Amino acid sequence: MKRRDFLQYTSLGLGAAFASNIPVFGNIVSPEQFLEPVDTRLKKQIADMVLTAAKSRGASYADVRIGRYMRQYIITREKNVESITNSESYGIGIRVLANGSWGFAATDKMDNESILKATTIAVDMAKVNAKLLSEPVKLALQKGYGEVSWKTPIEKNAFEIPIKDKVDLLLTANGIAMANGATYINNAMYLINEQKYFASTDGSYIDQDVHRIWPTFTVTKTDTKTGKFETRNSLSSPMGMGYEYLIPREQDKMKGLVTVYNKRYDMLEDVKAATLQVDEKLKAKPVEPxxxxxxxxxxxxxxxxxxxxxxxxxxxxxxxxxxxxxxxxxxxxxxxxxxxxxxxxxxxxxxxxxxxxxxxxxxxxxxxxxxxxxxxxxxxxxxxxxxxxxxxxxxxxxxxxxxxxxxxxxxxxxxxxxxxxxxxxxxxxxxxxxxxxxxxxxxxxxxxxxxxxxxxxxxxxxxxxxxxxxxxxxxxxxxxxxxxxxxxxxxxxxxxxxxxxxxxxxxxxxxxxxxxxxxxxxxxxxxxxxxxxxxxxxxxxxxx
Structure with missing residues (x-):
């Protein structure tokens, strides 16, 4: 997002819910927009405005979180791409402590008037809540860190990888499963990037860039004679990594009944093993209690x-x-x-x-x-x-x-x-x-x-x-x-x-x-x- 867009960004929508129990929120955007950063100096100006306003209205403590949350979800089944969604949610959350009680308010309207209004609401809420307290909040001391930053130590930003490459990987995995006798396969890749800016009256201004990735699938095979079926889900782990997680290194391989990796994952090997193991599951005897x-x-x-x-x-x-x-x-x-x-x-x-x-x-x-x-x-x-x-x-x-x-x-x-x-x-x-x-x-x-x-x-x-x-x-x-x-x-x-x-x-x-x-x-x-x-x-x- 450009600086001007950031200031004028006011809408918050609900993305299409395309997977069961998967939270989706925000505006639908193009993948290219994910790669345009927001000016940290602007975020600090907004934070200082909020912290000053909160203190002037009677808050003993205040913190500000300016967040940009981006999600890319790719869902496939057999030869088909079921869904590709790029969503973004952007706004500011303001938390204050006044008269020993918490108050909170948030807004996605990033103009000064709306932000100051949210600040006032947060302080007023804290003062009303304080009337119901049995004892005041006891906040552990925390030193301020000044201006600092932290980033997930990724090697390849998954949002920079072309969508075609990700789709090709998922469909290739699906093709391997079908070629080895699977009846169905569902496959997905979930990518999340949290760009979070935190500031508080303790004197901290913290800018963080957090990345997570999760590739997963479910292979199903049906016995046409009996109508029974078995499944095997991916043995992948969601990770706080970039796209390098899907590029396994030979030295990371752990040999065993299945191919798994230490902080790396080979989806194609796993889906091949899964399809064979589903056959075994269909023929396996029930466990004896x-x-x-x-x-x-x-x-x-x-x-x-x-x-x-x-x-x-x-x-x-x-x-x-x-x-x-x-x-x-x-x-x-x-x-x-x-x-x-x-x-x-x-x-x-x-x-x-x-x-x-x-x-x-x-x-x-x-x-x-x-x-x-x-x-x-x-x-x-x-x-x-x-x-x-x-x-x-x-x-x-x-x-x-x-x-x-x-x-x-x-x-x-x-x-x-x-x-x-x-x-x-x-x-x-x-x-x-x-x-x-x-x-x-x-x-x-x-x-x-x-x-x-x-x-x-x-x-x-x-x-x-x-x-x-x-x-x-x-x-x-x-x-x-x-x-x-x-x-x-x-x-x-x-x-x-x-x-x-x-x-x-x-x-x-x-x-x-x-x-x-x-x-x-x-x-x-x-x-x-x-x-x-x-x-x-x-x-x-x-x-x-």
Whole structure:
């Protein structure tokens, strides 16, 4: 956008909803418009105007987020391009603290009069809210950083790659699937660029350029004789990277039952393997329910980490702030205060980290202007911390925020969102093949699939895209219908081995929902292949 266009930009529309549960908003624009930056000096002028106005109207603190959010979604099926959408949303969000209470207002009308009106509304809202307070907001101190910037360390800007090249890749993958006997294949590529400018009365002026990418597909094959069908989804992970994610390097390959990559992904190899594995799934025998030792690949385990570790350690959920929508947490404050709650075995160590390059949660600063960091959540199996924002830090005795604030858009209020939460790899050399050869009766599970978990993130079951039976240290063939059932504490206490860092890989959620009104965020979870002993497995496909 040109500077003049930026000032006069006033419309906010709703893009076509072309995929189930995928958030789409903004104006439909040409791909070329994505590459025209907004003048940082202009954003600072606007921010200073807002901060000065907010203080003059009685705010003790104020922050400004000027956001430009761009999305490119490409959807294909077999030989057809179903949809190509380029959308942009642009505006300003203003949050203030007055009389000990929060107020917020936003506008996409970027003229001075509209921006100052929104500032007034935010301050007035805070003063009205203050009359209902039982106690004032306690905001952790935060030093100002002056003028700083941060960018996702990409090698190839995915928005600069011609759409034709992206479509060709997706259709080539579809062609491979159909040539190998697939009945259907759906394929998609999701690209997001968040250009975020944050300023506050603390003295920070932070300009960030955040990129994310997610290529994915579903291959389906139908048995014409029986009418039964099976599917296999992509084993890709959404990443905080550029288009280089789709250009795999030979040295990144991890040899195994499927071809996966460490921060690289070969869609054509994965779709070829998927089509063959769907044939295996059609012929596979049903799993026999019972107790098994599980070997969980990172492509499967990341989702269990997300649901059973990431969500229950969100402090707002622990405090009951999410109870109406997403539930509470079994990891109540008394368990943390005891300093001895045995969340898992001594092998289990979880770190929160918003600095790891390539992850979905990696940024330089959160949406409260807090410089990001890493910290322990579970240490040697013991619950030691949670995830906090500036107004939560004092609750668990912290002097500063852990940098967990995020808003989906400029017109959304920032609140506590999950950082990358990852299981640390084992310290001793161990490969998946070595882990498998020591198992008498087990299952090797790969890929995320259906799951369920209760409102406190305690009782759950998870299934997989691929499941292989292990008997006396050898993989004997594929089984289907397997889902492991446990509660979070017994599951992580059954962890008996974790492969070393050479097997460490990332999974992630590209559209993780939370809050009312609902917002989505993106977060990664890393781990190595991990063993769990004596876990209950059910057959989800068996008829009663």
């Amino acid at each position: 019972g107790k098994y030792d599980l070997v969980l690949d990172p492509t499967n385990l990341f989702l269990t980490i997300h649901e059973s570790v990431g969500h229950p350690t969100e402090l707002d959920r622990v405090l009951g702030y999410e109870a109406n929508y997403a539930g509470t947490s079994f990891l109540t404050l008394d368990k943390w205060e005891s300093k001895k709650f045995k969340f898992g075995s001594k092998l289990v160590n979880f770190k929160a980290d918003k600095t790891d390059p390539g992850t979905l949660g990696a940024v330089g600063y959160d949406d409260e202007g807090v410089k990001t960091k890493e910290w322990d959540i579970i240490k040697d199996g013991i619950l030691v911390s949670y995830q906090t924002t500036r107004d939560q830090a004092h609750i668990i005795g912290l002097n500063e925020s852990q940098g967990c604030s995020y808003a989906e858009s400029w017109n959304s209020v920032q609140f506590q969102r999950m950082p990358n939460v990852s299981l640390e790899p084992g310290k001793s050399p161990l490969k998946p093949a070595d882990m498998i050869k020591n198992i008498e009766k087990g299952l090797y599970m790969l890929g995320r699939n259906s799951y369920s978990i209760d409102q406190q993130r305690y009782n759950f079951q998870f299934s997989s895209q691929l499941c292989y039976e292990i008997i006396n240290g050898k993989i004997t063939g594929m089984v289907k219908g397997a889902a492991y059932q446990a509660n979070t504490q017994e599951f992580w206490n059954s962890c008996t081995a974790i492969c070393d860092k050479s097997d460490y890989r990332l999974g992630g959620s590209f559209f993780d929902g939370k809050g009312q009104p609902s917002q989505v965020s993106a977060v990664s979870h890393g781990c190595s292949t991990t063993r769990f002993n004596g876990v209950s497995v059910i057959n989800t496909g068996r008829k009663i």
